[in-house]
Amino acid sequence: MSKLKLYNTLNRRVEEFKPLNPQNVGYYSCGPTVYDYAHIGHARTYIFADILQRTLEFNGFKVKRVMNITDVGHLTSDSDTGEDKMELASRRSGKGASREKKTVWEIAKFYSDDFMHTLNKLNIKKPDIICRATEEIKAMIGLVKTLEDKGFTYEIEDGVYFDTGKLPDYGKMTGQNFQELKKSLRAGARVEMTVGKKNITDFALWKKTPEGIKRQMEWDSPWGKGFPGWHIECSAMSMKYLGPAFDIHSGGVDHIKIHHTNEIAQSEAATGQQFVRYWLHAGHLLVEGEKMSKSKKNFLRLKNLAERKFLPLALRYLFLTSSYRQQQNFTWKSMIASQIAYDELTDITAQLKRSMQSGERVSISEEKLNKADAFREEFVESINEDLNTSRAMSVLWKAVKSNIPPGDKYDLLLLFDEVLGLGLSGIETEKEYQVPPNILELINKRETMRLQKKYEVADRIRKEIEKQGYTVEDMEKGTKVMPVKPYTGVGNEKKEFEKSG
Ligand code: AMP
Ligand code: ZN
16 A cells, blocks of 8 residues: 655655554644634635545544634734734624624634534544633643743733744744744734834733733733733643644644744743644635635635535535645635536445445456456555545546446445545435425425316426425326425526625
8 A cells, every 4th residue: 555645844845654653643733713603714624634634544543633622812913912803703792783792702602613513514523632722721821831941931011922032943844044034024014013022923822911901711820810822722732632742733824834833833942852743734715816714704604505505515525626735716616516526426326325235246357356456546545645635536536437346336435435525425325305394385286286187287386396496207106306406506606705793
């Protein structure tokens, strides 16, 4: 079997994956900040994380995956001067006539539930450990204390800061040296630097609640009442659950320059050893050339796709057709194409399952056996080539269209799906459709009219049923009702984004 190779941002090259322990892999993926809905940009990054986990498992590794939920400390500005996104969302929640004021805790619960629900619909495996920043404050304070004891921190009115000037290899993952990094951060800075900060690259480990202000989320610490910095959260939680050195850490590309760079700095300063061996980053999902994001309000949720009858797993299919490291531009046209391809795949899977159940397994010739083996090998080679899912998908289609016997084809599909996660093992021989009661009522009415030979009325009812998105087919025994293929009726390319906040 080919060896697993992954692109490691830390060394800027594709490398063979060799875990610290030959069988067990420790993997931490940065979780969401839960102040707004999960969108399909998040979906792309977490589908990538899921494919990575499944690929590791496919290669025989036992994976312990940890994911955090950021429910405190992520500021609106990267330079430690903005407002906490959670507190801001709570403050804004009461605005507008019909809107109810929500506490930060209610906001965190509501949006983390929405996020977990989204993962579930996309068939993303639940991480082994899901930890919330607000429940791990003790570990964070402990880590800041260690850094303080080792002389890497300084305290100013605003909080406790990490002195990046004290770490010779600060910023190593960015490929820029200290001076270049400082320069590029200065160029991108939109706000004044916090008073007392020594370097623009220094970052808050602990932010003090300013005099006269009462935050909803704040804790006592040796440096006064306050809250942890966003970066220290991930270092403290990942090392608590996976140890001071572990194998893989992932997130979106936006995390490379600041969040992950600072995680590396503070973790390695604290432990004196390499924090993480492989850093993997997913490219962004764009919409009209811009990053889909909560703050830009140009985002779409699964709910918006469902309104147009697109299935979450067809979105997963769409993401698998491109490399996780590249940016991907979301268009309705590509969504339609993916839904059509996904429908075809599930139809074929159902057919194969039917033919398996209906008869003896055909014995397979040497030639076809070799062919099936070759498909399997090529599939493994593809996913092991830095998770090349688009190539893996083309191998899948090659196998589907080949002349190997249905049983072997079906087995291959299910095997491939252990990595792809398109839900193929759950496909029934007859796809079952849930027909809503109002449609059933119309069907019955139509049936009655037909029995009474009132064909004109029956026809009008059929048209009404079709208008509501279902097709009617008269069979020998009864009527077959099916939803209109989800993608028909779409094609309206008008801009339609979720508005919230
Ligand atoms: P956030 O909740 O904004 O901290 O994001 C959680 C994760 O989703 C991070 O790893 C982000 O990099 C990732 N993410 C956010 N927006 C997008 C996007 N448009 N495309 C891909 N990943 C994204
Ligand atoms: Zn993180």
